[in-house]
Amino acid sequence: MAISTINKNNIKVALVDDHVLIRNSLAKLVASFPNCTVLFEADNGRHCIEFLNKHQLPDILLLDISMPIMDGFETAIYVSQHFPLVRILTLTMLTDERSIVKMLRNGARGYLSKNISPQILLEAINAMAEKNIYIPQEVSEKLISGLQHDLSEVVAVSALNDKEREFLALMPTDFTYTEIAKKMSVSPRTVDDYREKLFKKLHAYTRMGLAVYAIRNDLF
Secondary structure, three states: OOOOOOOOOOEEEEEEOOOHHHHHHHHHHHHHOOOEEEEEEEOOHHHHHHHHHHOOOOOEEEEOOOOOOOOHHHHHHHHHHHOOOOEEEEEEOOOOHHHHHHHHHOOOOEEEEOOOOHHHHHHHHHHHHHHOOEOOHHHHHHHHHHOOOOHHHOOOHHHOOHHHHHHHHOOOOOOOHHHHHHHHOOOHHHHHHHHHHHHHHHOOOOHHHHHHHHHHOOOO
């Protein structure tokens, strides 16, 4: 599935957080951004899914992790499977490696700590709308560590061939490997070979690990 097109002048946002005061304040903040509209607020994953099933879909879902009834981990899996056009941006107090890796593996495309400025939040929303991913430096370092990627062994971009760079540039997207093969004008088997070789070469054994490498090295 290719990345959906978002109107950058009117980004539709929804918020899921069980703390009412925080959620309401966030909603007011997001609504104050000149290019954002808040569609709805929900206090847990189940409540969010009810809204998604009945109302207009948001472009970006600001999703907390620690919530009753249905937490962010479960919600990310469900939303990414049933509403793949909705881009999940995690906004949480949890900044440990396990939470970061788990959320991104479950379908989130961005990850933020709640200890950020309004400007960073706007930057993240705009980046999610434009590129479908937002991984700030401090999160990417923890992500790589959580994926057991030794930073001392990072391979320089200059050591990669053109096809490997082209393949890596497509890792942060929503394209399937079959679609990537078509875009690169190669067979699916060749794409599988690129992936396996890069897993070993970069010591990053998941697609998200490859995506982080691409972002950190300005390939995306």
